[in-house]
Amino acid sequence: MEKSLEILKKYFGYNRFRLTQANAVENVIAKKDTFVLMPTGGGKSLCYQVPALVLEGTAIVISPLIALMKDQVDALRANGISAAFLNSSMNPNEQNETFRQLKDGKLKLLYVAPEKLSADNGHFLNLLKDINISLFAVDEAHCVSHWGHDFRPDYLFLNGIKEQFPQTPIIALTASADEITRQDIIKQLNLQDPTVLISSFNRANIKYFVQPKQSVSNHIIQYLNEHPNDSGIIYCLSRKGTEELANYLKENGINAAYYHAGIPSVERAKVQDDFIKDKIRVMIATIAFGMGIDKSNVRFVIHADLPKNIESYYQETGRAGRDGLPSEAILFYSNADVMKLKNFAMSENEEQSSLMLRKLQQMTDFAEMHKCRRQYLMEYFGESHPGNCNSCDYCLSEFENWDATIDAQKLLSAIFRLKERFGKNLIIDFLRGSKSVKIKDYMKDMPTYGIGANSDKKYWQNLIRQLIINDFLKDSNDEYPVLKLTESSKEILFNSRKVNLQKVKDLVKAVTVEDIETTYETNEIDANLDLFDELRMVRRQKAEQENVPPYVILSD
Numbered sequence: 001m002e003k004s005l006e007i008l009k010k011y012f013g014y015n016r017f018r019l020t021q022a023n024a025v026e027n028v029i030a031k032k033d034t035f036v037l038m039p040t041g042g043g044k045s046l047c048y049q050v051p052a053l054v055l056e057g058t059a060i061v062i063s064p065l066i067a068l069m070k071d072q073v074d075a076l077r078a079n080g081i082s083a084a085f086l087n088s089s090m091n092p093n094e095q096n097e098t099f100r101q102l103k104d105g106k107l108k109l110l111y112v113a114p115e116k117l118s119a120d121n122g123h124f125l126n127l128l129k130d131i132n133i134s135l136f137a138v139d140e141a142h143c144v145s146h147w148g149h150d151f152r153p154d155y156l157f158l159n160g161i162k163e164q165f166p167q168t169p170i171i172a173l174t175a176s177a178d179e180i181t182r183q184d185i186i187k188q189l190n191l192q193d194p195t196v197l198i199s200s201f202n203r204a205n206i207k208y209f210v211q212p213k214q215s216v217s218n219h220i221i222q223y224l225n226e227h228p229n230d231s232g233i234i235y236c237l238s239r240k241g242t243e244e245l246a247n248y249l250k251e252n253g254i255n256a257a258y259y260h261a262g263i264p265s266v267e268r269a270k271v272q273d274d275f276i277k278d279k280i281r282v283m284i285a286t287i288a289f290g291m292g293i294d295k296s297n298v299r300f301v302i303h304a305d306l307p308k309n310i311e312s313y314y315q316e317t318g319r320a321g322r323d324g325l326p327s328e329a330i331l332f333y334s335n336a337d338v339m340k341l342k343n344f345a346m347s348e349n350e351e352q353s354s355l356m357l358r359k360l361q362q363m364t365d366f367a368e369m370h371k372c373r374r375q376y377l378m379e380y381f382g383e384s385h386p387g388n389c390n391s392c393d394y395c396l397s398e399f400e401n402w403d404a405t406i407d408a409q410k411l412l413s414a415i416f417r418l419k420e421r422f423g424k425n426l427i428i429d430f431l432r433g434s435k436s437v438k439i440k441d442y443m444k445d446m447p448t449y450g451i452g453a454n455s456d457k458k459y460w461q462n463l464i465r466q467l468i469i470n471d472f473l474k475d476s477n478d479e480y481p482v483l484k485l486t487e488s489s490k491e492i493l494f495n496s497r498k499v500n501l502q503k504v505k506d507l508v509k510a511v512t513v514e515d516i517e518t519t520y521e522t523n524e525i526d527a528n529l530d531l532f533d534e535l536r537m538v539r540r541q542k543a544e545q546e547n548v549p550p551y552v553i554l555s556d
Ligand code: ADP
Pocket: 014, 015, 016, 017, 018, 021, 038, 039, 040, 041, 042, 043, 044, 045, 046, 292, 294
């Protein structure tokens, strides 16, 4: 450890390792395979850079981002470390020159793009056979797994490393891997009895907020005006979305730019650089932006659209506050986004789509649950947290108890009468006595029809959500989602069990303005919702005609 500390001070100017770093460094130096799960900004690079300097030979670092590779190598060289990189942006002469240095044992670290490993059927690994390799570091290791959110086919060639270099330690590093992905990475890389190091996922300096998605662009402008000195990132789902929002912000005098995978790489590198150097204040981007970006003073990360899972959300919000100063993560949440992502997920093959739907469900739970956001996130990553963090909208808001027994009884009895055959929209229409075409004639004569007319649609939607979260109700969540009763709902219906829920008394929001006048976005959401409902109705009718009941029909 003495030697590593000396190197840490001498080359990197730090006095202490962070806890997980110390363990990782020690482990790799002992030539043991290591798996490191550490949040963005946690300091993964040093986990292999320091061992690379302690051990004899050259460390091979596999990293998926060419743009980043150059930055990293430049930074190492500036600290007096002999490092180089190999990727497809270099001409053959440059590549040969780098290779010669490698052969002569002149490099302590060589960064390699994954496509180099897959080229010529994995020829590159063979070339390394004659060279003294100290370790292999696989950065952003989740790229090796189909279960991760960013699978790269080139990473599959990494499974040859262990076979060809059984004595050389491999260290795999990622900021985003749940249990399944973690196991898969270990398997794919063929790690031998690896030491698994997981550092805390709590980002104490980030405040979490979730707000209803309404007049998003105006709320964002309001937020930016209230935080005039802060720089940050706004994530959108679509490329077009980033361009539209960026233009709108610029029209309103805000120094903003957009970034997505459709922009030529030279331009992309330029805006990224401008953002890092504080020449651009707000970056509006798709998920293409940010992996590994080291800008320490990102004060806010806003999600204008819903991320598709918790890993993405956590990783993207994690780009805020790397300097440890207070920062904010704001998610604008809408049902329409959930529907959109559900449709994306359903276009995948069955296995993929069920996994994606499960992860999306966790994302919506996070947004909808009455629970400390931080606690939810940490439990997601397998850590415990007592809740009450005092720095998320839930913990900062005031709630009051809400005896929802009577309305829950009304709702559940409607579902019961309709034999658990319908989705929430029809149930709500039924409760409210709607004249909607979806309500069949026979339903209008049923005793519970219209008993919920005194509350609006939103109220019932919210109640349904709260009941589902508390296991008083279930959504079948398949292609034709229907509401189903649970054991607990039967107790409410038949054993007069009480339903005690919580209601927001005083909600703390990231943006302090009350709803701004512009409703087009809200209209758009409703239109979308209707559209999906229509689609589902059509599919259902079609299935009925073809005599394939999409749901079990109970006999009377
Ligand atoms: P990651 O790859 O996990 O996102 P990096 O390796 O890029 O994180 O490091 C994030 C930041 O933390 C960098 O600015 C780095 O210099 C700093 N850092 C890393 N380790 C230490 C340490 N032991 N002491 C102080 N700063 C550190």
